[in-house]
Structures are given as structure tokens and as C-alpha cells.
Amino acid sequence: MTMTEGSTTGSATELDRDLFDALAFAPPPAATAAATQRVAAAIVLASTMHERRGHRSNGFLARLVLSIRGTARRRRAVALLFAVLILGGAGRGLLGLYEGMVGPEGSARTAWDRATIVGASQTHDGYRVTIERAYADANVLMLAISVHDLQNRGWTQVSAMGATATDERGDSFAGSMSMSSPDGPSVAANVAWFTSPPGLTPGQHTLSISVPAVSVRDTSTPPPAESPGVATGEDSWTPWHEVAGPWRFTVPLTVGGGSMVHPQSSASVGGTEVRLTEVTVSPASVTGTIAVSGAAGGGQWLPVGQVEHAGHTYALHSGVLGPDAAITFQASDGTTQTSGEWTLRINELVGSDGTQQVRLAGPWVLTFWMP
Amino acid sequence: MQDAAVTTAVPGELSRTGDDRPRTAETTRPDDASPDEAVVAAARTDPAAFRLLYERHWTAVYRYLRARTGRDADAADLAATTFERALVGLAGYRSEPSGFRAWLLRIARNAAIDASRRHRATEPIEASSLIALSEPGPEGRVLAAERSRELRALVAGLPDAQRDAVVLRYGGGLGAREIGSVIGKSEAATQKLLTRALARLKESYRDHD
Numbered sequence: 137m138t139m140t141e142g143s144t145t146g147s148a149t150e151l152d153r154d155l156f157d158a159l160a161f162a163p164p165p166a167a168t169a170a171a172t173q174r175v176a177a178a179i180v181l182a183s184t185m186h187e188r189r190g191h192r193s194n195g196f197l198a199r200l201v202l203s204i205r206g207t208a209r210r211r212r213a214v215a216l217l218f219a220v221l222i223l224g225g226a227g228r229g230l231l232g233l234y235e236g237m238v239g240p241e242g243s244a245r246t247a248w249d250r251a252t253i254v255g256a257s258q259t260h261d262g263y264r265v266t267i268e269r270a271y272a273d274a275n276v277l278m279l280a281i282s283v284h285d286l287q288n289r290g291w292t293q294v295s296a297m298g299a300t301a302t303d304e305r306g307d308s309f310a311g312s313m314s315m316s317s318p319d320g321p322s323v324a325a326n327v328a329w330f331t332s333p334p335g336l337t338p339g340q341h342t343l344s345i346s347v348p349a350v351s352v353r354d355t356s357t358p359p360p361a362e363s364p365g366v367a368t369g370e371d372s373w374t375p376w377h378e379v380a381g382p383w384r385f386t387v388p389l390t391v392g393g394g395s396m397v398h399p400q401s402s403a404s405v406g407g408t409e410v411r412l413t414e415v416t417v418s419p420a421s422v423t424g425t426i427a428v429s430g431a432a433g434g435g436q437w438l439p440v441g442q443v444e445h446a447g448h449t450y451a452l453h454s455g456v457l458g459p460d461a462a463i464t465f466q467a468s469d470g471t472t473q474t475s476g477e478w479t480l481r482i483n484e485l486v487g488s489d490g491t492q493q494v495r496l497a498g499p500w501v502l503t504f505w506m507p
Numbered sequence: 508m509q510d511a512a513v514t515t516a517v518p519g520e521l522s523r524t525g526d527d528r529p530r531t532a533e534t535t536r537p538d539d540a541s542p543d544e545a546v547v548a549a550a551r552t553d554p555a556a557f558r559l560l561y562e563r564h565w566t567a568v569y570r571y572l573r574a575r576t577g578r579d580a581d582a583a584d585l586a587a588t589t590f591e592r593a594l595v596g597l598a599g600y601r602s603e604p605s606g607f608r609a610w611l612l613r614i615a616r617n618a619a620i621d622a623s624r625r626h627r628a629t630e631p632i633e634a635s636s637l638i639a640l641s642e643p644g645p646e647g648r649v650l651a652a653e654r655s656r657e658l659r660a661l662v663a664g665l666p667d668a669q670r671d672a673v674v675l676r677y678g679g680g681l682g683a684r685e686i687g688s689v690i691g692k693s694e695a696a697t698q699k700l701l702t703r704a705l706a707r708l709k710e711s712y713r714d715h716d
Contacts, residue, residue: 151709152677158655158662159678161573163566167583171569174587175561178594182554 177438177486233317233325242469246420247271247278258383262287263350265383273418274394277309277330283350285322293318293353299328301345307333338393345385349378394418395474399504410500417474422450422467441482443467474506543607561590564608568615570678575619589615605688612679613689661711669704
């Protein structure tokens with residue numbers, strides 16, 4: 137720090153250190169999770185309102201997100217929570233990068249630990265794309281995909297984040313999240329995360345996976361602001377460019393199971409009723425569908441809360457608004473120990489009146505049983 | 508998905524590793540404030556990019572509010588409110604020398620002031636924590652915890668403006684110029700405020716040794 141006058145003695149340095157220590161409050165995980173859900177819901181609603189106003193973003197992030205949304209629209213649902221992530225950590229080796237990306241616990245860790253090692257590679261235009269691992273159950277599909285610029289063309293970074301996947305029926309896995317982490321300028325580890333299509337049965341399946349393009353980052357061309365005469369607006373400038381593929385794969389995969397129930401339980405708070413119509417618990421996630429009725433102002437609502445079972449808490453981390461005001465939520469992890477009583481605890485419903493965010497305080501507590 | 512554990516970034520521009528410092532994928536630039544501005548620009552056209560700002564500044568905002576309110580739940584609630592307001596008000600943010608974090612903490616400060624007006628009972632910075640100094644445990648840990656409690660109580664006893672400056676400095680991680688932009692004072696006036704606060708704390712702290 138830059139100390140102020142009269143504070144350069146050893147005692148002041150010690151005071152500095154002690155003050156930093158004294159005020160270094162660690163946010164409790166539960167409080168952080170609740171706040172994160174609120175902010176995530178706000179981001180989702182801001183994205184929706186932004187799009188309703190006809191705004192379009194020109195960046196790589198926006199293009200990918202919009203392509204995800206386009207897929208969702210074709211399914212007559214609007215995926216509202218997503219993330220596209222690029223991680224740091226060059227030089228750690230691909231396995232280390234994947235380990236870091238999936239983290240120590242949660243859905244991604246469960247999927248990674250249970251994944252099948254695939255190791256299928258395709259090379260096109262000097263870019264080798266490899267499906268390293270794959271995992272699927274009744275709720276989610278995870279793909280670990282590495283990309284390598286074999287000609288080392290001098291890009292500063294590469295990534296492969298727009299993968300698509302279908303089962304042998306032709307049903308699509310809906311994309312919701314991609315992550316990419318570079319291992320030097322020519323290699324990257326990527327993790328793609330999908331929602332399984334309805335009716336995906338446990339057992340052996342054959343997935344068709346396509347990586348439509350590889351993205352490369354080129355910083356040799358400066359932004360328009362630094363390039364006199366470049367006509368494009370600053371918002372449209374990006375150092376990322378796409379190299380068209382596709383890289384296609386046929387991947388045999390054993391799909392894990394999941395248990396589904398239709399509880400039809402409901403709870404009301406302040407005249408707003410939440411009805412829980414469907415829950416699917418799989419090893420890597422818990423998903424469910426709720427319907428909200430009676431809320432002032434109508435509109436669509438996203439739940440902030442958690443699912444609880446056998447002493448474990450699974451935070452809700454995403455919501456999808458579907459037709460007929462149905463809301464599909466997804467929790468942060470799953471379990472194979474499904475049997476017994478479960479609780480869905482919705483602390484808040486977050487919606488919009490068309491111009492600003494509206495929050496309804498709960499809790500709505502709904503119990504249900506899994507076989 | 509393990510949302511909280513992963514790192515979020517605008518593709519190709521930024522990433523965050525274990526600490527709070529911004530990095531590019533190729534180089535580390537811990538003191539460069541410009542990455543925030545790039546993400547703010549991205550978030551204006553794609554609100555999803557706001558997530559990076561949240562992950563980068565959450566801890567600082569929480570610590571500042573935790574120090575002001577004295578309660579975990581109040582701090583987390585106000586921190587979430589801060590980011591919600593920031594997201595809504597992002598279009599009105601103009602790049603300023605004090606940076607995005609100072610702008611955020613200004614919103615946090617206003618949110619805390621609003622809340623304290625609604626709930627007068629809020630107790631700042633554990634003012635009564637000197638009472639509980641005798642908990643068992645390894646000597647070093649107990650002494651460190653004791654020092655921290657003592658300091659928090661001393662900070663709580665500072666005049667409002669000095670207390671705010673100290674909390675913004677040591678909880679929010681701001682420098683004098685940034686603190687000044689939050690509390691509406693010049694950098695020089697803020698330096699003097701911090702100097703007086705630290706001198707007062709040093710004297711009281713020494714008295715307790």
C-alpha cells in the first residue's frame with residue numbers, strides 16, 4: 137500500500153498488516169451462494185431485456201450465446217442462464233487444466249470422475265480437435281475437448297467452444313456452458329456442458345458430436361481506436377477469429393441413469409403459488425420443473441434457492457423458462473443416493489415487470505419423495 | 508456446474524486466477540486497471556460479461572459491507588443489492604480515474620446508508636467484540652484473533668468519516684484517490700483523513716499492548 141504521512145514506522149507497518157487481517161472477512165459459502173444466485177438472476181433478466189430491446193452484441197461471447205439461445209428457441213424454450221468461460225493457467229498441461237476447470241466438487245467434478253475416456257481426434261486445416269472424455273446421464277452431458285494448432289501459426293490463444301451433440305434419434309443436447317483454458321498459445325482444453333434431451337434412456341448410445349469452428353485469437357491487429365481509417369465500430373472489434381470446420385465425431389457412450397418423479401406438490405406465500413411438477417435426480421445433477429401462479433404482475437420467474445436431501449444441499453444455479461410459464465431449474469450437483477424425502481426450498485422468485493427487476497420473498501418449501 | 512469455483516472472462520481478454528488481480532491470458536498485469544473498463548464495455552452489450560465483474564469484486568464489496576454492518580447476512584444481502592444496482596446502472600458508468608471498484612463501493616456505501624436508515628439497530632463493526640477475548644485454542648491463533656477483534660472495535664470507535672476511509676482502504680482495497688471518489692473528498696483530504704485515523708488507531712492500539 138501507499139502509506140500516508142507519519143505512518144512509515146515499523147509500528148505502522150504492523151498496524152497496516154493487522155488492519156488488513158482484521159478486515160479480511162471471509163464471505164460464508166452460504167451467503168456467497170445466495171448472493172451469486174441473485175446476481176446471476178439479475179444478469180439473466182438483463183440479458184433478456186437487452187435482447188427484447190433489439191440489441192445485438194457483435195463479440196465472440198455474444199455470438200456463441202446467441203447461437204445457444206437460437207437452439208433453445210427451436211425447442212420453444214428460452215435458456216436463460218449460461219456462461220462462456222475462458223480460464224487462465226497456461227503451461228499446466230492439459231490434464232491439469234481439466235482438473236482445475238472441473239474443480240474439487242459439484243456437477244463438473246462428478247461428471248469428470250465418471251467420464252469415459254474417448255481419445256477420438258480429427259484434424260482439419262492443421263487444427264487437431266480431440267474428444268478427450270465424455271459423460272452423460274439423464275440430466276447432463278459433459279464433453280472434454282482439446283484443440284491443437286499443429287502448425288503453431290502464432291496465434292496468442294485457441295479455443296473450441298461451440299460444440300453440438302445429438303443422440304442416435306437426432307435429439308439435440310441443449311448447450312448451456314462452455315469453458316476454455318489455454319496450455320500455451322497453440323493448445324487449449326475445453327469443457328462443454330449440455331442438458332440431456334427428454335427421454336434419454338440409460339445404457340449404450342451413439343452420440344454425434346460436431347465442433348463447427350475453432351476460434352483463434354490474433355492480437356497482431358490493434359483495435360480500431362488504434363488503427364486510423366478502420367471503419368468498424370469499437371464494439372464490433374474482437375481479436376478472435378473463427379476457423380471453419382466442422383470436426384465431426386461418432387462417440388459410443390454409456391449413459392448413466394436418473395430417477396424421475398412427478399410430485400405435484402405446492403406451496404403458497406403471499407398469494408403466489410409454486411407447484412413442483414417434475415424432478416429428475418441423476419449422479420451429476422438435480423433438475424426439476426415448477427410453475428408459478430398468482431404472482432402480482434405476472435411475467436416469468438426464476439427461483440433462487442436449493443434442493444436438500446439427506447443432509448446435503450444442492451444450490452439452484454440455472455433456470456430455463458419454457459412454454460406455459462414452466463420453469464426448469466438445475467442444481468449444482470447430483471447423487472446416486474436418491475431414495476427418501478427431498479425438499480425444494482425457494483428463498484426468492486426473481487422476475488421482471490418489463491422495465492425492472494421484481495423480487496418476491498419466500499420461502500416456498502416443497503417436499504417430495506424419491507424411490 | 509461448479510459456478511463459484513470456475514473463472515469467468517470475456518473470451519480472450521481476461522481471466523482470473525487465484526487472487527483478485529486481473530490477468531490477460533498471456534501476461535500478468537496486476538496493477539493495470541484497464542481490464543475492468545474492457546469488461547464493463549463488454550457487459551454493456553452483453554450482460555453475461557458482468558459475471559466477471561461480480562467474481563472479481565465480490566470479496567472486496569463483501570468485506571467493506573461486512574465491516575460496516577457487522578453481520579454476514581446483512582453484508583451478503585447488501586453486496587448482492589450492490590451488484591444488482593451496478594448492473595442496472597452500468598449504462599451510466601463513465602470511466603473514471605478511480606476505477607470501477609471505487610464506483611461499485613460507492614454504490615455499496617449508498618446501499619449501506621439506505622439500509623442503516625431503515626434499520627437503526629444495525630451494529631457496526633462488532634463494536635462489542637472486545638468482550639469476548641478469552642476463547643480457548645492455540646496461543647498464536649488466539650492472540651491473532653484477539654488483535655483482530657481489538658482492531659475492529661477500535662475502528663468502530665473512529666469518527667464516521669475516518670472509519671469509512673479505513674474500511675474502504677483495508678476492507679475494500681482502495682487507495683486514497685479511490686476512497687476520495689467514494690466518500691466525496693479530494694485525494695489530499697482523504698490522505699489527511701487516513702493519516703489521522705491511522706494515528707489514532709496506532710495510539711489506541713499501542714495503549715492496549
